[in-house]
Amino acid sequence: MDASGPVRVALLGCGVVGTEVARLLLTDATELAARVGAPLELVGIAVRDVAAPRDPVVDRALLTSDAEGLVRRADVVVEVMGGIEPARSLLLAAIEGGASVVTANKALLGQDGPTLYAAADDAGVDLYFEAAVAGAIPLVRPVRESLAGDRVTRVLGIVNGTTNFVLDRMATDGLELDQAVKEAQALGYAEADPTADVEGHDAAAKAAILASLAFHTRVSVDDVHREGILAVTAQDVALAAETGHVVKLLAVAERVADGVVVRVHPALVPTGHPLASVRGAFNAVFVEAESAGELMFYGRGAGGAPTASAVLGDVVTVARHRVLGGKGPVESSHAALTVHPVAEALTRYQVQVRVDDRPGVLAQVASVFAGHGVSIETVRQARADGDQADLLVVTHTARDADLAATVVDLAELPVVRAVLSVLRVEGA
């Protein structure tokens, strides 16, 4: 590239985010050029169907269906098409051709991030992906640069706005899950097919990216334990409020003795915890580090304009590197930590059991916990009618496998009529 010439930017994809990126490259050209040190020239936009209707801001002369050819003409390739293929092949071709790459593709990075990170490292080019983790929230730079002299021990994230909106509506108005999902769909916060959100697939992909970043190790979405929110009831949410908690779908990545555990599941969060007040479609990521202590990053996790803001921040950084020299840090996997199954996680459970309402029952229930080495913090009788009673048991921290085995044995206890709910407690 001619040092005094423009930086050639190729856009792969022209949906909501791509259109917004194209618009900002046009309208903010002067300011962006000042920040980069050279003009950014949008040389083409790869789309599947060049004839499809577009926002008038998109210069139709830039549209092409030849993504491979476009990639070869660019200094910076911006991928906002989503999905695994052809995004993966195009990004690898861009990297091998010496272009810097910016992507918002959480599914691709969640599944195959380490391959892309290694390819970028080998080629000596930048790979930036701020928009892939939590939309507009600056998270990648803080974790990989600001905390480069520290050690992250735990990451707790609300990284899916759809489920956070749904759980929030259940909490504020007592809606059942399906009602809240319908409302989210009506407002455009949930897709017609909400599976990727409510079953936790989206959060799991982001958890894999977050864990790779925070612990300098390789984590794929297949390593992430995943439970969605489908089992959460209005009663769970109401009961949580009674005990001073809110129910949140959390992405948790944490160090354990000789490795990491990465998991996505609904959890009880104490109302005084900073994550508890993250409302509606907002996202937040809570980070615990050895020296820095507790940090939280909060903002919009989705949407065209917020995502475009994160993408453009990355474009400015990688374009500056091309003009002025330098390169961002690499997602090194030097730590090479083992990813353990959720069984090895250290966590707490809240178990709600319906039992016969007679003397000696509590002792039997308690002995099941004790038999698995699980220490009980509190037991509370939630409801009783003389015949049956509902007990709410909260444990101290224990191995997830021991907690799970306790719940299995509880269900088989003759005095236990039903295990009504089981939720992990985090952030306490």
Add this chain to the structure above:
Amino acid sequence: MDASGPVRVALLGCGVVGTEVARLLLTDATELAARVGAPLELVGIAVRDVAAPRDPVVDRALLTSDAEGLVRRADVVVEVMGGIEPARSLLLAAIEGGASVVTANKALLGQDGPTLYAAADDAGVDLYFEAAVAGAIPLVRPVRESLAGDRVTRVLGIVNGTTNFVLDRMATDGLELDQAVKEAQALGYAEADPTADVEGHDAAAKAAILASLAFHTRVSVDDVHREGILAVTAQDVALAAETGHVVKLLAVAERVADGVVVRVHPALVPTGHPLASVRGAFNAVFVEAESAGELMFYGRGAGGAPTASAVLGDVVTVARHRVLGGKGPVESSHAALTVHPVAEALTRYQVQVRVDDRPGVLAQVASVFAGHGVSIETVRQARADGDQADLLVVTHTARDADLAATVVDLAELPVVRAVLSVLRVEGA
């Protein structure tokens, strides 16, 4: 510097933060070397008195009182001594000598940041200062890099942990200010002389740095309108709670028509706002940007280990640049915005006035507001005893000068016995 050799680090100052930085450079040497791409060698620690008692982790052989000489032997100079001189001269000497610089010195940057930014830019070296704004909270990289493709419109920060602790204690236990300050002193959250905190000097320095960063313009602490928390009473805090607010000392930097206004003062924040739940000695910075929307960064704003974490993150970044090439962005002041006085700020007031309790008084009070073009949002009668009544007036957004003039005229109105309190309302 030999590309394969160590990066020579000089430490200026060896107080709580300096000692912690020295400790981490020693204990985390292997991990830091992996992240930098070369070992970090601590070549010396400049102190005033080499004979003074030190933490045993500090290698006494490294101590020197010749700071000027030390600076000439370093690739990276880390300044954690504080104060204006000799810190300023040493940093300028380091920059002119071609060293990269990391500083935690908010007083210096608040007063004379633009001189240092310009010197680093001219010399082509890095100047990083993550620890100077909000301790361990990553803020500088997010604002100057992640948001490089966006436009910040407003920054609201809780950037002084001492005053946040004091106001929090007033809110939770109804303490008066002096009691809460004494408690903060007893717990080590406030200095024996708390002036710099309670009068808002510390927050004003940080506000100047934040505003320079966010708006790419020159702001000095002298441009910052400053009111401390000394006038805040337990009654103000209790009344705030009644109306769904908390009182916070805010640093506010915002765009106005053709410039910026930067101010530090106590303000009412609605309890639902993310800043309202920032408790105790924590800090948080809330950023509004055109595309990204609302963002918040939360964490520990002070303390040896958190500050050392931020300093070391900067050391790793600038050392990487020396090993691998490249340079961080510069605090360009290309925007060259005018800094307007607080009179030009657009804000809202809550005014509490004690008036004669008789017909027609409200009309007289309302006409004073109307006379200055200030629109009233709500009026509430807080207390009345038949003889006198307390009115709580909340305005719509108006020019600060018009609001201030309204308050002056109110106090002169014969039916007004006293203006009991005046607080700005932010984040609503």
